[in-house]
Amino acid sequence: MRRGVLLAGIVAAVVAAAVLAYFFVYLPSQQRGKIKVVVYAYLDRITGIDPSIEDDTGIPVIGVVYETLVRYDPATGDVVPVLAESWEHSEDGTLWTLRLRRGVVFHDGTPFNSTAVKLSIERAKGIYEKFGRGSGYIWSSVEEVEIVDEYTVNIRLSYPTRLDLMAAAIYSAYIFSPSALAKAGVDSPLDPELESWFNQGNDAGSGPYYIEYYSPESEVRLRKFEKWWGWSLVNNPDAPDVVVIKIMTDPLSQYNGLLAEEVHIASSVPRANVGDLASRGFKVLNVTLFHNYLLLFNIRRYPTNITSFRLAVIHAIPWEELVQVALRGFGRVGKGLIPHGFPGYDERLAYKYDLTLAREYLQESGVPKGTTIEFVYQGEYEENEAFAQLLKSRLAEIGITVELKPLPWIAVKDAGKAVWEDADRAPHLIISDWWPTIPSPYEFLALLHSTNTEWNWAGYNNAEFDELLDKAYELEGEDYELALQLYARAQKMVFDEGVAVNLWDEVRPFVVSSRVDLPEDALNPLYIYVIRFELVKVRD
């Protein structure tokens, strides 16, 4: 009996202690909010954080921890200074002089200077040339990076290009501290050990936040870098002290995270739940990204080798319905090949939904009714599936049968590339989603260049088109306006032939908790998923 009383007493004491601790320690500590924390839910696991190599899902980390020489400004279509304060180029566009920002330090205290710029550019370029990895091809025109003095570099090009646009690239344009080599214990910047050192969670950047904890499968924690040169310029005392990039690969988990107040900014909640979150007081920022979904026609296989047949298919696409119903409004009707707001975008290159016209084109093509065509797309995307069903139903109305083949990404790519080896083995229609590395129309139009057998899934081989593109690219450094005109002609050419069409540009809803203020400037359609946290405000 006595033992029972003692046991009951112990249990009562434990319960009482737990209740007291809950009310007097746990709850008050939750409301205290000593430091400003922002948790950003991100859909993908981080594949790497090497600033010269990573061109996959590590960009939301790299884009905050590292800085480029300049940043692309979507409002003006031009670039703004970051680590480079000013720049000029020779008349023929082959010699660029960059004056670097003074007073910048990397996270380890090393001063930023010309050596860092030379090393960063040469490493990205060298790794691409040696291993084919990363996006160092953006520097392919660079012949030499010459250090003039500590804060001036001359970059000599083998042919004129817009070096300022290259330097604003989303990949392989980040500047890192030369001290990384010694820390990684390597002599050569191309040594694979340096990549391993970065991927252990080490950083050598100069951005407003540095890496405090790196677990690429679950969470990356960034802490405010008090010595960042830009704090006085952004003048934001409410910027987060700590940013947690939380990997939440299931969109529903991001939704639950927002409701549980565990997440403050979510990049990928289910589209169907966005309205619900808005009604609960969450702010929704819809950003039109430079990321589009292109429908490519196999022009080497019957019947998609016939222009009027392709135009019949294109005019059977219910464009508005596609965006409003299939995409739930989270998309913009595609025009030409280039997305909204991107250099070279042409509002006039739009097709209309007209089944009568589609029937006329079909008749003109001579393709009999009842013909079956194959359509391959990436099955993991619900948007693709929705579009495929829409297209199938509309083409059925004009007598064309569509065999749908949803496949995993790698199988889609293999099917697309097959057009160059055996066109009859490749599908008639295929969807490719694309986003640019640098802000140049070349990025989208080169998808149809005949030398691009890796991604030109249409099998398009038009010498005139190729020549226009090559010429325009070379002209970018000398006469940008003229280059844009040539790009426009090339884009019009494929539009008229119906070789490939931009179905829609992605509109991504970023859902934000009421505790956080995410200004529109903090998101940039070129740097997908990168948030400029230095502009974010956290409310108490």
Add this chain to the structure above:
Amino acid sequence: MPLSLSYLVKRVAWSITVIVGVVVLSYLIIILSPGDPAVKWAGHPRGPGAAKAVEQARKELGLDQPLHTQILNFLRMVFTGDLGLSIAYRQPVYDVLWRNLAATLELLLVAYAIGVPLGSFLGVFAALRRGKRVDGVLQAIGTVFANTPTFWLGLAIFMALLPSGFTAYGRVNVSLALSTGFYTITGLYLLDALLQLNFPVFVDALNVSLALSTGFYTITGLYLLDALLQLNFPVFIDALIRLLPPALAVAAYPVGVCLRIGRTLMADALLEEYVRAAAAWGVKRRTIVWRYAFRAALPGLVQVSGLAFAYSLVDAMVVEYVFGREGLGRLLYDAVSVNDFRLAIGLLVIVAAFYLIVNTLADIAQALIDPRVRL
């Protein structure tokens, strides 16, 4: 000593065979399924040199070798304990595994600590009331608990909690963990820092930014233990209240199994003649139940608990996914989806080894408890 050398040799040989089987089968399944690990290893290159990068990646991963050579090489990597870098994360496989293993183990241990004693106790309780209504009800509960899909149960608990505003999402409130590194208890900073074993703040008690920046940090990866070691009670409570709902879901199976088996073993033991003799001798009922009858049922319960523990590992891997917790379940799903065969197989080897070790330990424990058992 109830353990013989031949038992140990047989066990080791069997374990190696199982591990080889797991590696070979999983390697074949992952490599022959759609998707190319070399593309991932190359970083999904999009530029003009993409083909070159993928080719180089294929060489680095040894995927350009004949299949049997690949398997032999991989087996060598497994048995030398060096699985290299994960294809998805480019970090050592064992580093990634350890970070996530701790999360799953924590869930499993708490579930087990709830499930086995509770199930056993209820089994004994039912056996003592054999044939009565309460026995029937408890047996029904045991059957339901042992057979309910844990994934469904986890989801049901989560959905039931959601409307009430109480969510058990994730392992810990990140903002809380970051902001409660140091907190005031008495107001005397030195004393408070000492009480919380926060030595950086103890040394520099006036440095406010330092106090703020020494948030909760992981030591073992088991958050409950880590929070206790740092005397960080807010984080301990937060981690616990997030852990309990998924732990209850995982505990359902051990509760059900231990209840049913415990009830059967106990009911049999209570019918033994020595129990009746003890009762005739006037031995106290509590002594008869716990010291004689339960002790006889214990070896069987230990064996079943061992199996339930290993089985619950898979349950924990599933349930943690539902509750948004990191751990082996999510890791495996992600690894398979990107053809990261190194990480996926490393994980499966750990799970297989876990099964083998727990089963062996259960055998040994049974032999130690029951003098009739010889291994």
